[in-house]
Amino acid sequence: MNEIAAKSWTRETVVADLERAILEHRLPPGTKLGEDDLSDAYGISRTIVRAALLALSHRHLVELRRNRGAFVAQPSIRDAREVFEARALLEPRTARSAALRMTDDSLDILRANIRQEHDALDAGENDRALFLSGRFHVEIARIADQTTIESFISELISRSSLIIALYWRRRAALCETQAHHALLDAFERKDGDAAEQLMKSHLLDLLASLDLRHVSQPPASLREALQR
Amino acid sequence: MNEIAAKSWTRETVVADLERAILEHRLPPGTKLGEDDLSDAYGISRTIVRAALLALSHRHLVELRRNRGAFVAQPSIRDAREVFEARALLEPRTARSAALRMTDDSLDILRANIRQEHDALDAGENDRALFLSGRFHVEIARIADQTTIESFISELISRSSLIIALYWRRRAALCETQAHHALLDAFERKDGDAAEQLMKSHLLDLLASLDLRHVSQPPASLREALQR
DNA sequence: CGCAACAGGATTGTATACGAAACTGTGTCG
DNA sequence: CGACACAGTTTCGTATACAATCCTGTTGCG
Incomplete structure (x- = not known):
């Protein structure tokens, strides 16, 4: 996968970039954020990606599941x-x-x-x-x-x-x-x-304006839905 | 330095342990939290220590200064x-x-x-x-x-x-x-x-009951005070 | 035919090695 | 005598390697 830009990414810039992508729904809830995928995409090592994902998880934008990976959060x-x-x-x-x-x-x-x-x-x-x-x-x-x-x-x-x-x-x-x-x-x-x-x-x-009546929330993917 | 316990530390437990130490003022504001010191103390690698410090910095309990290290936060x-x-x-x-x-x-x-x-x-x-x-x-x-x-x-x-x-x-x-x-x-x-x-x-x-009048806050150490 | 066990592959968790930046102390020059 | 420059040491930032865990597809048995 090609790198996103020739920019020199830091943890903060990666966090900001990912957050924006999530907020603009280019990365919809439930999307898997693989560490290798991201490190390839940004042209950096997994170290920074992991730190960025950890930061995003603290803001409840990303959900971290042990040994499973990071996913764009799906608020209940x-x-x-x-x-x-x-x-x-x-x-x-x-x-x-x-x-x-x-x-x-x-x-x-x-x-x-x-x-x-x-x-x-x-x-x-x-x-x-x-x-x-x-x-x-x-x-x-x-x-x-x-x-x-x-x-x-x-x-x-x-x-x-x-x-x-x-x-x-x-x-x-x-x-x-x-x-x-x-x-x-x-x-x-x-x-x-x-x-x-x-x-x-x-x-x-x-x-x-929200529809919070349903018990079932629309799952981003069938796999994720059944994992719950 | 001896390790704290034979416990198998995870990021979460290290965060909890450090947070408690900070809250009980065993680690007063301004204390330097060197990564090597902590990794030696807990008997783990710097990787987990860094993740823990990053987590604590998001809660504003620890201040991270680039290329300088982590310090127990000193709220203004x-x-x-x-x-x-x-x-x-x-x-x-x-x-x-x-x-x-x-x-x-x-x-x-x-x-x-x-x-x-x-x-x-x-x-x-x-x-x-x-x-x-x-x-x-x-x-x-x-x-x-x-x-x-x-x-x-x-x-x-x-x-x-x-x-x-x-x-x-x-x-x-x-x-x-x-x-x-x-x-x-x-x-x-x-x-x-x-x-x-x-x-x-x-x-x-x-x-x-707080004294928030003074301009100068008591520095934890002279060094830190002068670094500001 | 269905279910369970197993093996292979993929992905994350942790440790370590190396490079970069900053602090400290010493030495030299004005 | 003081200030500046430079080098050594320490500490952090990043990358990479290895280990552990999980997912998936296949195979064998009931």
Whole structure:
């Protein structure tokens, strides 16, 4: 297999590259991430690949099974609920903080993000739009200037991307950018109360758009499904 | 150097052992964790040690510096504030959930934990008491049956232990067990409101007992201090 | 024909070897 | 006497080799 680029890969860059591929659903949940495959693909040794996979497993993006290998995580319905419960605890208050600390530069960043979301949707690149939608949430945490909470939210957003890949019901994603626009309005007014409320309902909307009723989750492959 | 035990160490057990040593302040903030030292101490190769250190760095218990080595993390004053802000967002609501789901078995676990805290304090083992005090908080998250939030809280508690090691002001730790007793009362009554409120003020008390005014944090060693 | 045992291949887990970077101490020059 | 440069030592970063485990296909027996 050809190498991906002539770039000199480090653990961090490999993690970032893999994470992006997972978030954009180029590596759907359940995909096996063989160490040899990855080391060949990146043109590096298994040592770095293993470190990268270990790092991703700590963020619950990759599931490590002893002597079996690494797989893109397949969050259970329970995981999905828990992730959104955690987001409900963290994000609304963080959005409030962000609103109070909002600057013109920060607003520009958020506006640009929303614009990119629109462009991606117009181009039919839904997965890329989803990725950018996640970036929007992480950016808010960054603006709130809370590194610790930001890292938690970042992990939760990433896991949400997997959850959406598995349980997304509606196909129309318009509600998404609509909510982001409303949040932007609140941020422009530096209205903390509104931002907190909007984020709260935005998350509830998201959760409501998932289909978490079924006992069986769509397996990425028959093999994996039967291994469970 | 002699090996610690004849045990066959895995990455997980090494992580757990190191984490406990850090939480009980046998490895104070700033301590250098040389890979060769650790591999000799545990009687394993550096491969596993490196994986363990990487895992601990993801929990912010260990700081990895490229080509310099691993050190027990020294949270900054800003880190300290952020950790307690995150705890304030997560723990009160989690205590409420725990109160509503409380069972007799869970109560027994919490009571036993408090008893151990007392025993440790009576025996003058303050660091062990601190470790157990942290366990109390994690146990509450476990009872709330929220694995995702539990893992966040677990990380925050561990970091709090480092923060307390660096910034603890009072020497009397009585307020600690007092607050835990009050929480237990609320849990026994399955009083979610009270549990949430008590946890909230408990965290504020904790934060207030820290000395976060100074610009300079006590360096664990002169060398490390000057390296910054 | 079906099931179980076994052997071969593939993949991961661990250890070790080598190269690179940084720290420490010494020596020389200004 | 002090500062800078350089070399030795230590420690980390990466690659590779070997061992252990698991998957898979085949074969033999009931």
